[in-house]
Amino acid sequence: MIDFGSLILQLFSPQYTRHPIFPDFLTATLVAMAISVGMSFAFAMLRRKTTDIDRVNRIMKETNDWRKAYTAAVKKGNKDEIEELKKKQAYVNKMALEVQQQQMRPMLIYMLPSFLIWIFVFPSIFGQVVAISPIHIPWIMCSDQDVQNHQQLDDKGNPKGACEVPGEVYLWGWFLLTSFAFSGIVGKVTKTSMPSM
Template sequence: MIEFNFILNFLDLVFLQGDLLGLRGEGPLGSADPIVKGMLPSALGIIGFSILLNLFNAGVRKKLVDSVKLKRIMKETKTWQKARMAAFKSKDQAKIDELSKKSKYMNKMSMEMMQMNMRPMMITIIPLLLIFYFLMPTLFSYTVAISPIPLNVIPGDFFQLTCTAEKMALDVENGIGPFCGTENEIFLWAWYFLTAIAFSGTIMKLTKTSMNE
């Protein structure tokens, strides 16, 4: 089962990358004259932020979420969904009708599970915004690592993880930047996103906040 934390990280970073606060200006998040110089120190520094923020998220989650109740709801919901799917496959109408009677209750449980998972995000998003918008851009450059391949798997310009030759040429044409030194450099926000996802599962297991424990 995919960790709900992955979804939360994705939602966080969509929000951050979109610059809804209007603080980023013309270019991506970062500085033309960062305090931390060089890609390796920058990449390692952001990994440090990723680990610390994941630990903070796990701590908040441990305090706010009743893990025993959450796991019980998850198990009950999964069992019901599995039984319902089996009934549909076997075309057992009597079983389908029996399980359908619990639909309202199961929907209520699913909503409660969603609320329990979203509650920590309402708290952790505030320090994340402060760090992401006011601290990281002064510490690090626009790009902090290089990928051997393009990582822009989602079509369009909104969710670009790495620099493209087309975007670099467009920036030159518009007289802004440069924000990238070469193609496939990874943006600051994107490197944080990737490293946060990479460490979240391990940290949740170590802190016993994983839903799969």
């Protein structure tokens, strides 16, 4: 009998190469960072095409102003102002929902191609680790335990883990760090940055 769960898991599990195209950390780090920034630009352009950014910014400003006014009224204990602001709450909630829908549209379009690239392309180009860092950040960098796993061999004689030294940065961790680091800059350059709710 075919175990479909295992088959699907095997198909969609990244197959990290042990012989990456960019074997040295310097090249892998720079190329992965360039791809990450490029993907951020692609997402920003997609957001620009699918979202009315000016309207979203106006709604978010109006929503933030309402929240600040409501919080201030509650702190003061001004019941008349609280009642007046509560009358506008349904409208504010409706606008906040519209903003969420507008923000989800490009994300849903971007997710499938991005997921396929992450599963099938990047692991075969970069391998599992792409950088090394002197600052340790848990979960996205190799720990001493990960290095010990690397020293153990599997049935085929290959190391079980990818980490040779502590501080190596996993592929997804490096993309995450560079994406966060450059998202503000990309947002300002493409004029797609949005205020937080």
